[in-house]
Structure formats: C-alpha cells, structure tokens
Amino acid sequence: MIHYNVVAAVVCHNGKYLCMQKGKTKFEYTSYKWEFPGGKIEPGETPQQALARELMEEMEYPVEVGEELVTVNHEYPDFSITMTAFLCTPKAEADGFKRREHADSKWCSQEELKGLDWAAADVDVVRILL
Numbered sequence: 001m002i003h004y005n006v007v008a009a010v011v012c013h014n015g016k017y018l019c020m021q022k023g024k025t026k027f028e029y030t031s032y033k034w035e036f037p038g039g040k041i042e043p044g045e046t047p048q049q050a051l052a053r054e055l056m057e058e059m060e061y062p063v064e065v066g067e068e069l070v071t072v073n074h075e076y077p078d079f080s081i082t083m084t085a086f087l088c089t090p091k092a093e094a095d096g097f098k099r100r101e102h103a104d105s106k107w108c109s110q111e112e113l114k115g116l117d118w119a120a121a122d123v124d125v126v127r128i129l130l
C-alpha cells in the first residue's frame with residue numbers, strides 16, 4: 001500500500017485552533033473532512049521545513065513551527081500515512097491567511113473542536129488538544 005509522510009500544523013492564536021475543511025476529493029472518506037493544514041514531506045526537507053512550505057503554498061501563511069505534539073499512523077483503505085503534528089503560531093508579520101485549497105476554515109475553541117467531522121487520522125491529534 002502506498003505510504004505518505006505527512007506534517008500537520010496545529011496553529012494556535014488567541015486560544016483558538018485553526019481548522020481547515022477539505023473540498024471534494026478522490027476518496028469519499030476524506031471528502032469534506034476537517035484537517036489541520038499541511039501536506040506531504042518532500043525529499044530533502046525536514047518536517048519543519050515541509051510544514052512552513054505547505055502553509056505558504058496553500059495559504060500564504062507564515063508560521064513559526066514549534067513543539068512536536070504527536071505522531072500518528074493511520075491506514076485508509078487506499079493509502080497509509082504517518083503524520084506528525086506540530087504546534088505553530090502565526091509569525092508577527094502574518095496578516096491572516098488565504099484559502100487557496102480548502103473549502104472552508106474555522107478558528108475553534110477546544111470545545112468546538114469536538115463538533116467537527118475530522119479526517120480519521122486527525123481524531124488522535126484532536127484528542128490530545130482537549
């Protein structure tokens with residue numbers, strides 16, 4: 001089965017967490033699910049470099065990548081991922097973000113995180129934030 005190494009940013013600002021909703025995808029089980037921004041690590045990148053690059057590419061959002069929160073392994077029906085989540089904060093010069101690739105976005109309190117329909121791999125990431 002194809003395997004991806006993925007990084008995800010738990011961006012925290014004013015006590016809220018940035019959550020992004022996917023649009024329609026190739027697979028029904030990831031379509032319209034909520035996730036943390038990020039993506040696949042490319043050859044030669046550190047996880048932190050990959051994360052900063054992904055947030056610039058998909059959101060034009062400069063973030064400071066901080067502590068590693070958790071690494072989760074998840075097998076979807078068609079591929080598997082190892083995903084490491086890092087706590088991130090917007091850089092001082094960040095002036096909001098653009099939504100280039102996602103269907104929706106939301107700043108959520110801890111309580112509100114529980115109400116979203118998360119991608120299956122994210123459930124264990126969300127759990128440690130509660």
Ligand SMILES: Nc1nc2c([nH]c(=O)n2[C@@H]2O[C@H](COP(=O)(O)OP(=O)(O)OP(=O)(O)O)[C@@H](O)[C@H]2O)c(=O)[nH]1
Pocket residue numbers: 004006007008030034035036037038039040041054081083119120121122
């Ligand atoms: N970015 C991100 N991807 C996640 C999360 N949870 C999760 O299951 N994934 C899965 O991990 C994979 C990450 O790929 P991606 O599509 O975001 O990566 P990418 O930007 O490099 O995509 P590309 O291959 O289209 O260039 C996707 O299959 C996505 O569904 C999450 O919280 N954040």
